Amino acid sequence: MTDSATMKRTPLNAAHRALGARMVEFGGWEMPVQYKGIIEEHKAVRERVGIFDTCHMGEFVVQGAGALPLLQYSTSNDVAKLAEGQAQYSFMTNEQGGVEDDCLVYRFPDHHYVVVNAAPLEADFQRLSHLADARGIGDVALRNLSDETGKLDVQGPLAAALVQKFTDTDLSGLQYYYATQGPVAGVPCRISRTGYTGEDGFELFFPIAEVERVWNLFVAAGAEPCGLGCRDTLRLESSLPLSGSDVSPDPARNPVSAGFGRFVRFDKDSDFCGKAALQAFKDNANAPKLINFEVIGRGVARVHYPIVNSGGTVVGEVTSGTYAPSLDKNVGMGWVTPDLAAVGTDLAVTVRNQPIAIRVIKRPMYKRSR
Amino acid sequence: MNNPQDRKYTKDHEWVRMDGAVAVMGLADYAQSQLGDMVFVGDLPAVGAQLKQGDGAGALESVKAAADFYAPISGEVLEVNALLLDDPGVLNRDPYGEGWILKIKPANAEAEQANLMDAAAYDAYEKAQG
Numbered sequence: 001m002t003d004s005a006t007m008k009r010t011p012l013n014a015a016h017r018a019l020g021a022r023m024v025e026f027g028g029w030e031m032p033v034q035y036k037g038i039i040e041e042h043k044a045v046r047e048r049v050g051i052f053d054t055c056h057m058g059e060f061v062v063q064g065a066g067a068l069p070l071l072q073y074s075t076s077n078d079v080a081k082l083a084e085g086q087a088q089y090s091f092m093t094n095e096q097g098g099v100e101d102d103c104l105v106y107r108f109p110d111h112h113y114v115v116v117n118a119a120p121l122e123a124d125f126q127r128l129s130h131l132a133d134a135r136g137i138g139d140v141a142l143r144n145l146s147d148e149t150g151k152l153d154v155q156g157p158l159a160a161a162l163v164q165k166f167t168d169t170d171l172s173g174l175q176y177y178y179a180t181q182g183p184v185a186g187v188p189c190r191i192s193r194t195g196y197t198g199e200d201g202f203e204l205f206f207p208i209a210e211v212e213r214v215w216n217l218f219v220a221a222g223a224e225p226c227g228l229g230c231r232d233t234l235r236l237e238s239s240l241p242l243s244g245s246d247v248s249p250d251p252a253r254n255p256v257s258a259g260f261g262r263f264v265r266f267d268k269d270s271d272f273c274g275k276a277a278l279q280a281f282k283d284n285a286n287a288p289k290l291i292n293f294e295v296i297g298r299g300v301a302r303v304h305y306p307i308v309n310s311g312g313t314v315v316g317e318v319t320s321g322t323y324a325p326s327l328d329k330n331v332g333m334g335w336v337t338p339d340l341a342a343v344g345t346d347l348a349v350t351v352r353n354q355p356i357a358i359r360v361i362k363r364p365m366y367k368r369s370r
Numbered sequence: 371m372n373n374p375q376d377r378k379y380t381k382d383h384e385w386v387r388m389d390g391a392v393a394v395m396g397l398a399d400y401a402q403s404q405l406g407d408m409v410f411v412g413d414l415p416a417v418g419a420q421l422k423q424g425d426g427a428g429a430l431e432s433v434k435a436a437a438d439f440y441a442p443i444s445g446e447v448l449e450v451n452a453l454l455l456d457d458p459g460v461l462n463r464d465p466y467g468e469g470w471i472l473k474i475k476p477a478n479a480e481a482e483q484a485n486l487m488d489a490a491a492y493d494a495y496e497k498a499q500g
Contacts, residue, residue, distance in 0.1 A: 022406075033406075033434070034406060037406065037407050037462075038406055038407050038433045038434065039407045039433065040407075229406065229433060229434055233433060298410065298412055299410065299412060299431070300409065300410055300431045300436065302436065322433055322434070323407075323409040323410075323431075323433045325433075330409070330410075352413065352429060
């Protein structure tokens with residue numbers, strides 16, 4: 001078990017503790033799971049504005065004539081479709097179609113920018129490097145800027161008003177899933193109108209030496225410190241997958257079978273890693289599917305709990321599950337045989353050896369009103 | 371923290387106090403704090419059920435975790451806190467008062483409580499949890 005001394009820490013570790021955060025290990029990092037409480041923080045993001053320490057995530061710069069071919073091969077979405085400043089959600093799939101990581105890929109004027117998750121960060125970078133060699137892609141410069149990049153997520157209906165206080169860049173002109181570069185609180189920043197909460201908001205990337213100062217400014221201006229606990233409830237309500245659980249390196253948990261096929265572009269003008277395997281999953285009527293569900297009975301469905309049919313036979317497994325504060329019900333995601341994946345299907349989850357009724361519902365489970 | 375002195379505590383962070391001939395039991399503040407926002411209390415024993423010390427006597431679910439409540443002492447269940455079914459958050463807000471979980475007619479109160487921690491011992495135990 002990783003103890004506090006061997007976990008990595010972001011520059012905000014002391015700030016989190018000073019705010020009374022409960023700290024946990026996450027992907028090799030010591031991170032805050034909550035401050036005032038998961039439900040309160042979740043509501044702050046849905047109703048006002050919350051701020052997340054996401055310094056543990058990874059950022060790569062990819063440059064050169066070989067950047068586009070490399071990214072086209074190593075990710076599932078169509079990188080060539082990106083307009084300048086645009087971002088796309090994508091999957092780094094392996095040869096069998098499983099997900100090594102999910103990511104955002106950006107096109108900036110003179111480089112591409114890739115944002116990845118903390119736990120697979122080093123493996124993702126090695127993989128890109130290896131694929132460039134294996135595919136004979138020359139003229140590509142790969143830089144891992146994770147250690148020098150600080151990242152804060154500012155999310156919620158009041159996020160734009162809050163961030164605007166600290167920048168001259170006109171945020172009203174910045175569309176969702178676009179990014180720009182400009183000073184925020186006096187530091188050079190990539191301002192990305194993206195996030196993992198289902199609300200309007202920003203992911204801010206800037207020199208890590210400035211993280212504590214910028215965090216303090218935003219908190220003082222009214223951003224509610226938010227931890228990993230509400231990060232999970234927010235994204236799950238919004239039907240966003242957790243890479244490593246809802247989709248994973250296991251090819252059975254591939255993005256096409258999970259219902260994220262719009263991010264897997266079979267029609268792009270490049271082969272990509274896992275394409276043939278993913279096409280086979282697309283064509284396979286018997287491949288298990290990812291469902292979103294609400295719990296009808298009394299109980300919380302959690303990761304690894306079995307999903308059973310009306311006969312009590314195990315037909316799948318929960319891969320995400322929790323109480324959803326904005327829906328005031330327990331919800332989850334899980335994998336089931338395709339005959340049971342239709343919206344409205346009644347199933348059950350085994351909780352403490354008892355079947356608790358669940359029902360398949362459509363996604364997103366929560367949709368913001370504006 | 372200074373846990374109330376009028377009751378005894380278990381290693382699993384349950385408490386029990388005598389209210390006349392009735393034993394009231396619940397979850398200690400440390401445990402509710404560790405679990406976080408409570409969203410569901412279930413699997414509570416029926417009135418009349420006979421509990422032995424250490425028996426599972428409830429399922430406590432928070433947003434992030436599930437935990438079991440174990441009977442601190444033996445006895446017959448007299449009452450279950452109905453408030454917990456509608457408002458599980460009362461366990462977080464008032465674990466020593468309105469958030470009580472069960473009331474029982476104890477089988478052997480004095481002998482069984484002798485093995486439990488008093489407030490001072492439990493304060494130290496709680497502190498040692500880190």
